[in-house]
Amino acid sequence: MDTAVARERALDAAERLFYGRGVQSVGMDDVRGASGVSLKRLYQLFPAKEQLVEAYLERRDVRWRGRLAAYVAARQEPRERILAVFDWLAEWFGEADFRGCAWINAYGELGAVSGRVAEQVRAHKRAFRDYVGGLVADAGLPAALTGPLCLLAEGAMVTAGITGSAEPAAQARAGARLLLASGVTSAGDGSSRD
Amino acid sequence: MDTAVARERALDAAERLFYGRGVQSVGMDDVRGASGVSLKRLYQLFPAKEQLVEAYLERRDVRWRGRLAAYVAARQEPRERILAVFDWLAEWFGEADFRGCAWINAYGELGAVSGRVAEQVRAHKRAFRDYVGGLVADAGLPAALTGPLCLLAEGAMVTAGITGSAEPAAQARAGARLLLASGVTSAGDGSSRD
DNA sequence: GAAGGGAGAGAACGAGCGTTCTCCCGTGTT
DNA sequence: AACACGGGAGAACGCTCGTTCTCTCCCTTC
Numbered sequence: 326m327d328t329a330v331a332r333e334r335a336l337d338a339a340e341r342l343f344y345g346r347g348v349q350s351v352g353m354d355d356v357r358g359a360s361g362v363s364l365k366r367l368y369q370l371f372p373a374k375e376q377l378v379e380a381y382l383e384r385r386d387v388r389w390r391g392r393l394a395a396y397v398a399a400r401q402e403p404r405e406r407i408l409a410v411f412d413w414l415a416e417w418f419g420e421a422d423f424r425g426c427a428w429i430n431a432y433g434e435l436g437a438v439s440g441r442v443a444e445q446v447r448a449h450k451r452a453f454r455d456y457v458g459g460l461v462a463d464a465g466l467p468a469a470l471t472g473p474l475c476l477l478a479e480g481a482m483v484t485a486g487i488t489g490s491a492e493p494a495a496q497a498r499a500g501a502r503l504l505l506a507s508g509v510t511s512a513g514d515g516s517s518r519d
Numbered sequence: 520m521d522t523a524v525a526r527e528r529a530l531d532a533a534e535r536l537f538y539g540r541g542v543q544s545v546g547m548d549d550v551r552g553a554s555g556v557s558l559k560r561l562y563q564l565f566p567a568k569e570q571l572v573e574a575y576l577e578r579r580d581v582r583w584r585g586r587l588a589a590y591v592a593a594r595q596e597p598r599e600r601i602l603a604v605f606d607w608l609a610e611w612f613g614e615a616d617f618r619g620c621a622w623i624n625a626y627g628e629l630g631a632v633s634g635r636v637a638e639q640v641r642a643h644k645r646a647f648r649d650y651v652g653g654l655v656a657d658a659g660l661p662a663a664l665t666g667p668l669c670l671l672a673e674g675a676m677v678t679a680g681i682t683g684s685a686e687p688a689a690q691a692r693a694g695a696r697l698l699l700a701s702g703v704t705s706a707g708d709g710s711s712r713d
Numbered sequence: 714g715a716a717g718g719g720a721g722a723g724a725a726c727g728a729g730c731g732t733t734c735t736c737c738c739g740t741g742t743t
Numbered sequence: 744a745a746c747a748c749g750g751g752a753g754a755a756c757g758c759t760c761g762t763t764c765t766c767t768c769c770c771t772t773c
Contacts, residue, residue: 546760
Protein backbone atom coordinates (compact mmCIF):
# COMPACT_ATOMS: atom_id res chain seq x y z
CA MET A 326 0.00 0.00 0.00
CA ASP A 327 1.27 3.40 -0.96
CA THR A 328 2.42 5.66 1.84
CA ALA A 329 0.09 8.45 0.73
CA VAL A 330 -2.85 6.08 0.60
CA ALA A 331 -2.09 4.68 4.05
CA ARG A 332 -1.90 8.22 5.40
CA GLU A 333 -5.27 9.12 3.95
CA ARG A 334 -6.88 5.96 5.27
CA ALA A 335 -5.43 6.52 8.70
CA LEU A 336 -6.65 10.10 8.75
CA ASP A 337 -10.09 9.10 7.49
CA ALA A 338 -10.48 6.58 10.28
CA ALA A 339 -8.99 8.90 12.88
CA GLU A 340 -11.33 11.69 11.90
CA ARG A 341 -14.38 9.49 12.01
CA LEU A 342 -13.46 8.10 15.41
CA PHE A 343 -12.04 11.22 17.07
CA TYR A 344 -14.94 13.37 15.93
CA GLY A 345 -17.56 10.79 16.79
CA ARG A 346 -16.32 9.59 20.17
CA GLY A 347 -13.79 12.14 21.31
CA VAL A 348 -10.02 11.90 21.17
CA GLN A 349 -9.27 10.37 24.54
CA SER A 350 -11.68 7.50 24.30
CA VAL A 351 -10.23 6.32 20.99
CA GLY A 352 -7.09 4.22 21.15
CA MET A 353 -4.44 3.83 18.50
CA ASP A 354 -5.62 0.27 18.19
CA ASP A 355 -9.10 1.49 17.28
CA VAL A 356 -7.59 3.61 14.53
CA ARG A 357 -5.68 0.64 13.27
CA GLY A 358 -8.80 -1.52 13.28
CA ALA A 359 -10.90 1.08 11.48
CA SER A 360 -8.26 2.01 8.93
CA GLY A 361 -6.59 -1.31 8.20
CA VAL A 362 -3.24 0.43 8.60
CA SER A 363 -0.94 -1.57 10.84
CA LEU A 364 0.30 -0.11 14.09
CA LYS A 365 3.87 -0.12 12.81
CA ARG A 366 2.88 1.89 9.76
CA LEU A 367 0.75 4.21 11.85
CA TYR A 368 3.73 5.08 14.01
CA GLN A 369 5.89 5.58 10.94
CA LEU A 370 3.41 8.09 9.60
CA PHE A 371 2.65 9.77 12.94
CA PRO A 372 5.35 9.34 15.58
CA ALA A 373 2.84 9.79 18.38
CA LYS A 374 -0.90 10.01 18.88
CA GLU A 375 -0.65 13.72 19.45
CA GLN A 376 0.63 14.21 15.90
CA LEU A 377 -2.25 12.19 14.54
CA VAL A 378 -4.64 14.43 16.45
CA GLU A 379 -2.96 17.53 15.08
CA ALA A 380 -3.07 16.18 11.53
CA TYR A 381 -6.76 15.36 12.00
CA LEU A 382 -7.61 18.89 13.10
CA GLU A 383 -5.41 20.43 10.45
CA ARG A 384 -6.92 18.48 7.57
CA ARG A 385 -10.44 18.99 8.82
CA ASP A 386 -9.82 22.72 9.17
CA VAL A 387 -8.79 23.04 5.54
CA ARG A 388 -11.77 21.02 4.34
CA TRP A 389 -14.29 22.73 6.62
CA ARG A 390 -13.34 26.23 5.60
CA GLY A 391 -13.14 25.20 1.99
CA ARG A 392 -16.66 23.80 2.04
CA LEU A 393 -18.00 26.92 3.72
CA ALA A 394 -16.26 29.24 1.27
CA ALA A 395 -17.48 27.22 -1.70
CA TYR A 396 -21.05 27.36 -0.47
CA VAL A 397 -20.91 31.09 0.15
CA ALA A 398 -19.21 31.78 -3.16
CA ALA A 399 -22.32 30.59 -5.00
CA ARG A 400 -24.22 33.69 -3.86
CA GLN A 401 -23.74 37.04 -5.48
CA GLU A 402 -25.33 39.65 -3.28
CA PRO A 403 -22.94 40.67 -0.48
CA ARG A 404 -25.54 40.59 2.30
CA GLU A 405 -26.86 37.28 0.99
CA ARG A 406 -23.37 35.88 1.34
CA ILE A 407 -23.38 36.64 5.03
CA LEU A 408 -26.70 34.89 5.48
CA ALA A 409 -25.38 31.99 3.40
CA VAL A 410 -22.96 31.24 6.22
CA PHE A 411 -25.94 30.38 8.39
CA ASP A 412 -27.60 28.41 5.63
CA TRP A 413 -24.46 26.37 5.35
CA LEU A 414 -24.48 25.82 9.11
CA ALA A 415 -28.00 24.46 8.79
CA GLU A 416 -26.85 21.98 6.15
CA TRP A 417 -23.90 20.94 8.26
CA PHE A 418 -26.00 20.50 11.39
CA GLY A 419 -28.33 18.27 9.44
CA GLU A 420 -25.65 15.80 8.45
CA ALA A 421 -26.11 12.35 9.95
CA ASP A 422 -22.80 12.25 11.76
CA PHE A 423 -22.94 15.82 13.05
CA ARG A 424 -21.77 15.99 16.62
CA GLY A 425 -20.93 19.65 17.19
CA CYS A 426 -17.91 21.70 16.27
CA ALA A 427 -14.80 19.53 16.23
CA TRP A 428 -12.64 22.37 17.51
CA ILE A 429 -14.91 23.39 20.36
CA ASN A 430 -15.09 19.75 21.39
CA ALA A 431 -11.35 19.31 21.09
CA TYR A 432 -10.80 22.43 23.14
CA GLY A 433 -13.04 21.14 25.89
CA GLU A 434 -11.23 17.86 25.89
CA LEU A 435 -7.61 18.88 25.37
CA GLY A 436 -7.41 22.64 25.57
CA ALA A 437 -6.17 22.65 29.14
CA VAL A 438 -3.71 19.85 28.62
CA SER A 439 -2.25 20.36 25.16
CA GLY A 440 -0.99 23.78 24.19
CA ARG A 441 -0.65 22.76 20.55
CA VAL A 442 -4.25 21.70 20.25
CA ALA A 443 -5.37 24.87 22.01
CA GLU A 444 -3.40 26.92 19.51
CA GLN A 445 -4.91 25.03 16.58
CA VAL A 446 -8.38 25.74 17.89
CA ARG A 447 -7.60 29.42 18.33
CA ALA A 448 -6.18 29.58 14.82
CA HIS A 449 -9.27 27.91 13.37
CA LYS A 450 -11.62 30.29 15.14
CA ARG A 451 -9.47 33.26 14.17
CA ALA A 452 -9.63 32.19 10.53
CA PHE A 453 -13.41 31.86 10.70
CA ARG A 454 -13.71 35.27 12.25
CA ASP A 455 -11.44 36.81 9.62
CA TYR A 456 -13.51 35.19 6.91
CA VAL A 457 -16.77 36.59 8.29
CA GLY A 458 -15.07 39.93 8.78
CA GLY A 459 -14.22 39.93 5.07
CA LEU A 460 -17.84 39.24 4.15
CA VAL A 461 -18.99 42.08 6.38
CA ALA A 462 -16.47 44.47 4.84
CA ASP A 463 -17.46 43.41 1.32
CA ALA A 464 -21.05 44.21 2.15
CA GLY A 465 -20.08 47.68 3.26
CA LEU A 466 -21.39 47.00 6.74
CA PRO A 467 -19.80 48.31 9.93
CA ALA A 468 -16.97 46.11 11.15
CA ALA A 469 -18.58 46.12 14.58
CA LEU A 470 -21.12 43.63 13.23
CA THR A 471 -18.47 40.96 12.75
CA GLY A 472 -18.24 40.11 16.43
CA PRO A 473 -21.95 39.58 17.05
CA LEU A 474 -22.36 37.64 13.79
CA CYS A 475 -19.53 35.29 14.75
CA LEU A 476 -20.97 34.85 18.20
CA LEU A 477 -24.31 33.88 16.70
CA ALA A 478 -22.55 31.29 14.56
CA GLU A 479 -20.47 29.94 17.44
CA GLY A 480 -23.52 29.79 19.66
CA ALA A 481 -25.40 27.92 16.98
CA MET A 482 -22.59 25.37 16.61
CA VAL A 483 -22.43 24.76 20.33
CA THR A 484 -26.17 24.57 20.81
CA ALA A 485 -26.74 22.35 17.80
CA GLY A 486 -23.99 20.05 19.01
CA ILE A 487 -25.46 19.73 22.49
CA THR A 488 -29.12 19.45 21.54
CA GLY A 489 -28.59 17.52 18.32
CA SER A 490 -31.00 19.79 16.52
CA ALA A 491 -30.43 21.88 13.42
CA GLU A 492 -32.79 24.59 14.62
CA PRO A 493 -30.11 26.85 16.13
CA ALA A 494 -28.94 27.60 12.60
CA ALA A 495 -32.33 29.07 11.73
CA GLN A 496 -32.39 31.07 14.95
CA ALA A 497 -28.91 32.37 14.31
CA ARG A 498 -29.89 33.27 10.77
CA ALA A 499 -32.92 35.18 12.04
CA GLY A 500 -30.70 37.01 14.52
CA ALA A 501 -28.22 37.79 11.76
CA ARG A 502 -30.97 39.24 9.58
CA LEU A 503 -31.96 41.59 12.35
CA LEU A 504 -28.36 42.61 12.89
CA LEU A 505 -27.88 43.26 9.18
CA ALA A 506 -31.05 45.32 9.08
CA SER A 507 -29.97 47.45 12.02
CA GLY A 508 -26.52 47.64 10.49
CA VAL A 509 -28.01 49.19 7.41
CA THR A 510 -30.12 51.55 9.46
CA SER A 511 -27.29 52.85 11.56
CA ALA A 512 -24.59 52.11 9.01
CA GLY A 513 -21.61 54.33 9.53
CA ASP A 514 -18.27 53.90 11.20
CA GLY A 515 -19.57 51.30 13.61
CA SER A 516 -17.80 53.00 16.46
CA SER A 517 -20.84 53.98 18.45
CA ARG A 518 -20.09 53.77 22.12
CA ASP A 519 -22.50 52.87 24.82
CA MET B 520 -14.20 15.49 60.16
CA ASP B 521 -17.90 15.82 59.61
CA THR B 522 -19.33 14.02 56.62
CA ALA B 523 -20.94 17.16 55.26
CA VAL B 524 -17.68 19.07 55.62
CA ALA B 525 -15.71 16.32 53.90
CA ARG B 526 -18.23 16.35 51.09
CA GLU B 527 -17.90 20.09 50.61
CA ARG B 528 -14.12 19.95 50.66
CA ALA B 529 -14.09 17.12 48.16
CA LEU B 530 -16.43 18.99 45.86
CA ASP B 531 -14.46 22.21 46.22
CA ALA B 532 -11.27 20.46 45.18
CA ALA B 533 -12.97 18.48 42.44
CA GLU B 534 -14.52 21.61 41.00
CA ARG B 535 -11.25 23.52 41.01
CA LEU B 536 -9.40 20.65 39.36
CA PHE B 537 -12.06 19.43 36.93
CA TYR B 538 -12.87 22.92 35.75
CA GLY B 539 -9.24 23.97 35.52
CA ARG B 540 -7.69 20.92 33.88
CA GLY B 541 -10.57 18.90 32.53
CA VAL B 542 -12.15 15.81 34.05
CA GLN B 543 -10.10 13.10 32.42
CA SER B 544 -6.71 14.50 33.28
CA VAL B 545 -7.54 14.70 36.98
CA GLY B 546 -7.20 11.51 39.00
CA MET B 547 -9.01 10.62 42.17
CA ASP B 548 -5.65 10.85 43.85
CA ASP B 549 -5.36 14.46 42.75
CA VAL B 550 -8.72 15.17 44.32
CA ARG B 551 -7.60 13.52 47.51
CA GLY B 552 -4.38 15.53 47.56
CA ALA B 553 -6.16 18.82 46.93
CA SER B 554 -9.01 18.20 49.34
CA GLY B 555 -7.31 16.37 52.19
CA VAL B 556 -10.15 13.87 52.10
CA SER B 557 -8.82 10.33 52.13
CA LEU B 558 -9.47 8.00 49.25
CA LYS B 559 -11.56 5.75 51.44
CA ARG B 560 -13.77 8.63 52.45
CA LEU B 561 -14.02 9.87 48.88
CA TYR B 562 -15.36 6.53 47.76
CA GLN B 563 -17.80 6.45 50.65
CA LEU B 564 -19.17 9.82 49.57
CA PHE B 565 -19.05 9.13 45.83
CA PRO B 566 -19.05 5.45 44.89
CA ALA B 567 -17.31 6.18 41.60
CA LYS B 568 -15.59 9.04 39.86
CA GLU B 569 -18.56 9.50 37.58
CA GLN B 570 -20.74 10.39 40.54
CA LEU B 571 -18.22 12.94 41.70
CA VAL B 572 -18.30 14.48 38.24
CA GLU B 573 -22.08 14.58 38.29
CA ALA B 574 -22.13 16.15 41.74
CA TYR B 575 -19.60 18.74 40.57
CA LEU B 576 -21.72 19.74 37.59
CA GLU B 577 -24.89 19.69 39.64
CA ARG B 578 -23.58 21.91 42.41
CA ARG B 579 -21.96 24.31 39.96
CA ASP B 580 -25.18 24.53 37.99
CA VAL B 581 -27.14 25.63 41.05
CA ARG B 582 -24.51 28.18 42.03
CA TRP B 583 -23.98 29.51 38.50
CA ARG B 584 -27.63 30.11 37.82
CA GLY B 585 -28.10 31.56 41.29
CA ARG B 586 -25.32 34.07 40.76
CA LEU B 587 -26.70 35.07 37.39
CA ALA B 588 -30.23 35.48 38.71
CA ALA B 589 -29.02 37.51 41.69
CA TYR B 590 -27.06 39.84 39.43
CA VAL B 591 -29.98 40.34 37.08
CA ALA B 592 -32.45 40.82 39.91
CA ALA B 593 -30.67 44.01 40.92
CA ARG B 594 -31.96 45.76 37.79
CA GLN B 595 -35.49 47.02 37.52
CA GLU B 596 -36.15 47.87 33.90
CA PRO B 597 -37.15 44.69 31.99
CA ARG B 598 -34.96 45.38 28.96
CA GLU B 599 -32.06 46.32 31.22
CA ARG B 600 -32.41 42.92 32.84
CA ILE B 601 -31.77 41.22 29.55
CA LEU B 602 -28.65 43.28 28.97
CA ALA B 603 -27.58 42.55 32.54
CA VAL B 604 -27.13 38.93 31.52
CA PHE B 605 -24.31 40.04 29.25
CA ASP B 606 -22.86 42.34 31.87
CA TRP B 607 -22.71 39.40 34.19
CA LEU B 608 -20.99 37.33 31.52
CA ALA B 609 -18.36 40.06 31.28
CA GLU B 610 -17.75 39.85 35.03
CA TRP B 611 -17.54 36.08 34.89
CA PHE B 612 -15.15 36.09 31.92
CA GLY B 613 -12.92 38.46 33.83
CA GLU B 614 -12.44 36.15 36.79
CA ALA B 615 -8.89 34.91 37.23
CA ASP B 616 -9.73 31.23 36.96
CA PHE B 617 -12.17 31.57 34.07
CA ARG B 618 -11.62 28.81 31.55
CA GLY B 619 -14.82 28.75 29.51
CA CYS B 620 -18.22 27.26 30.20
CA ALA B 621 -17.88 24.18 32.39
CA TRP B 622 -20.77 22.46 30.65
CA ILE B 623 -19.60 23.10 27.12
CA ASN B 624 -16.18 21.83 28.12
CA ALA B 625 -17.65 18.80 29.84
CA TYR B 626 -19.76 18.07 26.81
CA GLY B 627 -16.74 18.18 24.53
CA GLU B 628 -14.87 15.88 26.86
CA LEU B 629 -17.55 13.43 27.95
CA GLY B 630 -20.67 14.10 25.92
CA ALA B 631 -20.03 11.25 23.52
CA VAL B 632 -19.05 8.81 26.22
CA SER B 633 -21.32 9.52 29.18
CA GLY B 634 -25.04 9.82 28.59
CA ARG B 635 -25.59 11.17 32.10
CA VAL B 636 -23.16 14.03 31.67
CA ALA B 637 -24.64 14.81 28.27
CA GLU B 638 -28.07 14.98 29.86
CA GLN B 639 -26.84 17.27 32.63
CA VAL B 640 -25.36 19.61 30.05
CA ARG B 641 -28.60 19.66 28.09
CA ALA B 642 -30.58 20.34 31.27
CA HIS B 643 -28.28 23.21 32.21
CA LYS B 644 -28.54 24.81 28.79
CA ARG B 645 -32.29 24.29 28.76
CA ALA B 646 -32.57 26.02 32.13
CA PHE B 647 -30.51 28.95 30.91
CA ARG B 648 -32.65 29.24 27.83
CA ASP B 649 -35.84 29.12 29.88
CA TYR B 650 -34.48 31.81 32.15
CA VAL B 651 -33.66 34.13 29.24
CA GLY B 652 -37.03 33.31 27.72
CA GLY B 653 -38.65 34.51 30.92
CA LEU B 654 -36.75 37.79 30.79
CA VAL B 655 -37.80 38.29 27.17
CA ALA B 656 -41.42 37.61 28.01
CA ASP B 657 -41.31 39.96 31.01
CA ALA B 658 -40.03 42.69 28.73
CA GLY B 659 -42.95 42.18 26.39
CA LEU B 660 -40.61 41.31 23.55
CA PRO B 661 -41.34 38.69 20.90
CA ALA B 662 -40.44 35.19 22.01
CA ALA B 663 -38.52 34.73 18.77
CA LEU B 664 -35.78 36.90 20.26
CA THR B 665 -34.97 34.30 22.90
CA GLY B 666 -33.12 32.02 20.52
CA PRO B 667 -30.77 34.60 19.05
CA LEU B 668 -30.11 36.13 22.46
CA CYS B 669 -29.16 32.75 23.88
CA LEU B 670 -26.95 32.02 20.90
CA LEU B 671 -25.12 35.30 21.46
CA ALA B 672 -24.53 34.31 25.07
CA GLU B 673 -23.40 30.78 24.19
CA GLY B 674 -21.13 32.11 21.47
CA ALA B 675 -19.62 34.56 23.92
CA MET B 676 -18.96 31.82 26.47
CA VAL B 677 -17.27 29.62 23.92
CA THR B 678 -15.23 32.40 22.36
CA ALA B 679 -14.17 33.85 25.69
CA GLY B 680 -13.13 30.40 26.83
CA ILE B 681 -11.02 29.75 23.76
CA THR B 682 -9.43 33.17 23.43
CA GLY B 683 -9.16 33.91 27.13
CA SER B 684 -10.54 37.38 26.57
CA ALA B 685 -13.57 39.02 28.15
CA GLU B 686 -14.30 41.02 25.00
CA PRO B 687 -16.87 38.61 23.56
CA ALA B 688 -19.21 39.66 26.37
CA ALA B 689 -19.16 43.24 25.14
CA GLN B 690 -19.69 42.14 21.55
CA ALA B 691 -22.58 39.94 22.58
CA ARG B 692 -24.08 42.79 24.55
CA ALA B 693 -23.81 45.08 21.55
CA GLY B 694 -25.50 42.45 19.42
CA ALA B 695 -28.21 42.03 22.02
CA ARG B 696 -28.88 45.77 22.07
CA LEU B 697 -29.41 45.73 18.33
CA LEU B 698 -31.72 42.75 18.62
CA LEU B 699 -33.73 44.43 21.35
CA ALA B 700 -34.01 47.59 19.31
CA SER B 701 -35.30 45.71 16.29
CA GLY B 702 -37.54 43.70 18.57
CA VAL B 703 -39.17 46.91 19.73
CA THR B 704 -39.49 48.16 16.19
CA SER B 705 -41.22 45.07 14.89
CA ALA B 706 -42.69 44.09 18.23
CA GLY B 707 -45.80 42.06 17.77
CA ASP B 708 -46.71 38.46 18.16
CA GLY B 709 -43.18 37.35 17.29
CA SER B 710 -44.55 34.79 14.90
CA SER B 711 -43.14 36.24 11.73
CA ARG B 712 -42.01 33.43 9.48
CA ASP B 713 -39.31 33.45 6.87
C1' DG C 714 -8.08 -0.54 81.20
C1' DA C 715 -9.32 -3.53 77.28
C1' DA C 716 -11.80 -4.38 73.09
C1' DG C 717 -13.89 -2.93 68.95
C1' DG C 718 -14.72 0.00 65.18
C1' DG C 719 -13.97 3.66 62.10
C1' DA C 720 -10.50 6.56 59.68
C1' DG C 721 -6.10 7.68 57.34
C1' DA C 722 -2.01 6.48 54.62
C1' DG C 723 -0.56 4.25 51.16
C1' DA C 724 0.36 -0.21 48.90
C1' DA C 725 -1.79 -3.31 45.75
C1' DC C 726 -4.55 -4.87 41.95
C1' DG C 727 -6.35 -4.86 37.41
C1' DA C 728 -7.66 -2.74 33.27
C1' DG C 729 -6.71 0.32 29.43
C1' DC C 730 -3.66 2.21 26.35
C1' DG C 731 0.47 4.44 24.07
C1' DT C 732 4.44 2.62 22.26
C1' DT C 733 7.82 -0.89 20.96
C1' DC C 734 9.38 -5.47 19.89
C1' DT C 735 9.28 -10.18 17.92
C1' DC C 736 8.25 -13.28 14.66
C1' DC C 737 6.98 -14.60 10.25
C1' DC C 738 5.94 -14.14 5.47
C1' DG C 739 6.18 -12.36 0.84
C1' DT C 740 9.03 -9.98 -2.52
C1' DG C 741 12.63 -8.42 -5.16
C1' DT C 742 17.62 -8.87 -6.21
C1' DT C 743 21.93 -11.19 -7.47
C1' DA D 744 17.93 -20.44 -5.47
C1' DA D 745 19.42 -17.83 -1.42
C1' DC D 746 19.02 -13.89 1.07
C1' DA D 747 18.09 -9.36 2.80
C1' DC D 748 14.39 -6.26 3.52
C1' DG D 749 9.92 -4.29 4.38
C1' DG D 750 5.57 -4.98 6.18
C1' DG D 751 1.70 -7.18 8.92
C1' DA D 752 -0.13 -9.34 13.13
C1' DG D 753 -0.21 -9.12 17.51
C1' DA D 754 2.32 -9.98 21.90
C1' DA D 755 4.80 -7.42 25.24
C1' DC D 756 6.16 -3.51 28.15
C1' DG D 757 5.51 0.23 31.13
C1' DC D 758 2.75 3.71 32.86
C1' DT D 759 -1.47 5.78 34.49
C1' DC D 760 -5.41 5.53 37.07
C1' DG D 761 -9.87 3.85 39.09
C1' DT D 762 -10.82 1.05 42.77
C1' DT D 763 -9.91 -1.94 46.74
C1' DC D 764 -7.26 -3.84 50.49
C1' DT D 765 -4.12 -3.85 54.51
C1' DC D 766 -2.21 -2.14 58.36
C1' DT D 767 -2.01 0.83 61.95
C1' DC D 768 -3.73 4.18 65.12
C1' DC D 769 -6.97 6.61 67.80
C1' DC D 770 -11.32 7.15 69.89
C1' DT D 771 -15.16 5.36 72.00
C1' DT D 772 -17.51 2.30 75.03
C1' DC D 773 -18.19 -1.13 78.64
